[in-house]
Amino acid sequence: MAMLAQDIEDLIRAAFPEATIRVQGEDGQHFTAEVIDASFQGQNRVQQQRAVYAALKGKMDGPNGALHALALTTRAPD
DSSP states (O other), rough: OOOOOOHHHHHHHHHTOOEEEEEOOOSEEEEEEEEEGGGGTTHHHHHHHHHHHHTTTTSSSSEEEESOOOEEEOOOOO
């Protein structure tokens, strides 16, 4: 089942309620997302991205995942 950008944002928002989140993509499988959250302070990029992927609750797992590709940018606020 294809996902919508809003579905992805909702999953991320549940884990990062105060974050600035932008998700784009219209084909149902390939998306870009930017997540800016204070909880990322002091974390390296890998740690930040792992936290966001965990929020997706397995939607990217394996060839049968609902989400095929997500180009992810994360950072703490300036």
